[in-house]
Amino acid sequence: MDYVNFTGSVGVGHKVARVAGERFIGVGLELGGCDPVYVRHDANIDHAIENLVDGAFFNSGQSCCGTQRIYVAANHYDKFVEGAVALTNAYRLGNPIDLNNNLGPVVKAEAATEIRRQVAQAISEGARPLLDEKHFVNAREGTAYVAPQILVDVDHSISSMRQEIFGPLVNIMKVSSDEEAVALMNDTEFGLTAAVWTADEEAGLDIGTQIETGTFFVNRCDYLDPALAWVGVKNSGHGASLSVVGYEHLTRPKSFHLRTL
Numbered sequence: 193m194d195y196v197n198f199t200g201s202v203g204v205g206h207k208v209a210r211v212a213g214e215r216f217i218g219v220g221l222e223l224g225g226c227d228p229v230y231v232r233h234d235a236n237i238d239h240a241i242e243n244l245v246d247g248a249f250f251n252s253g254q255s256c257c258g259t260q261r262i263y264v265a266a267n268h269y270d271k272f273v274e275g276a277v278a279l280t281n282a283y284r285l286g287n288p289i290d291l292n293n294n295l296g297p298v299v300k301a302e303a304a305t306e307i308r309r310q311v312a313q314a315i316s317e318g319a320r321p322l323l324d325e326k327h328f329v330n331a332r333e334g335t336a337y338v339a340p341q342i343l344v345d346v347d348h349s350i351s352s353m354r355q356e357i358f359g360p361l362v363n364i365m366k367v368s369s370d371e372e373a374v375a376l377m378n379d380t381e382f383g384l385t386a387a388v389w390t391a392d393e394e395a396g397l398d399i400g401t402q403i404e405t406g407t408f409f410v411n412r413c414d415y416l417d418p419a420l421a422w423v424g425v426k427n428s429g430h431g432a433s434l435s436v437v438g439y440e441h442l443t444r445p446k447s448f449h450l451r452t453l
Contacts, residue, residue: 194218195442199256202427209430220431220441222424224356225384226260228377229413230399231272232370233265235389239411240268241275243389247413248362249283249340252298253307257385257407257414261353262364263373269366273344276364277322280340285328295328297336298359304338307359311341314352319343319363348379356382370395374402383425387413 197220198208205223212219229247231240247259264272286293298304315321322342325331331339340360346353353363367373377386387409390396400408406423409415416422421437424430432438 194444195220197431197433198222205427205429218431218441218444220433221429222256222384222422222433223427223429224382225256225258225424225428226354226356226380226382227257227385227387227413228261228263228380229259229387229389229409230367230370230373230377231262231264231268232373232388232390232392232395233267234391235265235268236391236411237268237271238275240389241272241279243411243413244362245276245279247387249280249295249360250414252296252338253340253360253362254298254358255414257416258358259362259387259413260357261377262362263367263376264364265373266366266368269364273322273342273364276342276362280323280342281327283328283340285337285339286330295340295360298338299336301334301336303359304336305333307338307357307361308333310352310355310357310359311343311361314343314346314350314363317350318345319350319352320345348376354380370399374399378402378404381427384428385409385413387411 195218196212199222202223205221209219244259283295284293285295288296325339328339330337343363346363346365383405385407386403386405388396388399389411396410406425418434421432421435423432431441
């Protein structure tokens, strides 16, 4: 075996890297995430609400690049929060075999219990929940069905703004400028994906150059293009997959120097 590709926790990723280092073999790691997005003052707010609620709760939040931290410009904050709550309350939690449901269970009951614990911890630290679990009638303790949650009144002292949840939870925080948003988005041990919603493409790309992340989106999120490299920085991973760059990580170069006589 000359290469190891691992997707999982940061802790196990470190162990894989240590063992691979002892053998001098290549390693690709896709690990934790706490992905941020920024809704800028000039964003199409209706589009941002629709996309970001889906980005947060797609696959019940069990996506490596799912949205967990949303920073919203002050002029959009109230409308964004109101719209996100209304759209999420329209979700139906239940068995995914029933096509009337659009939010399913998490992977197992133990995972749901951990998600509930993380949400409760954030609330105990001062976060304010906006969704009533009773509205999602199939959410029950001891099962894999856990209700989605939106938290506000959050900052970076709140654990849910710093830890990977890997479930249907999203945090929304008001910001006053691009500079504040960039600083907060980078204030994390992770760096898998990030995004900005803006009508100014040049400003969006400029913000993207400042964000410490493997993939940056403008006016979209939670998306993968096989033609583009999939990369994590910081504790989100090492190496690359997909695209030509990904194939290069699976090969070992060998040079031939020829002199003709």
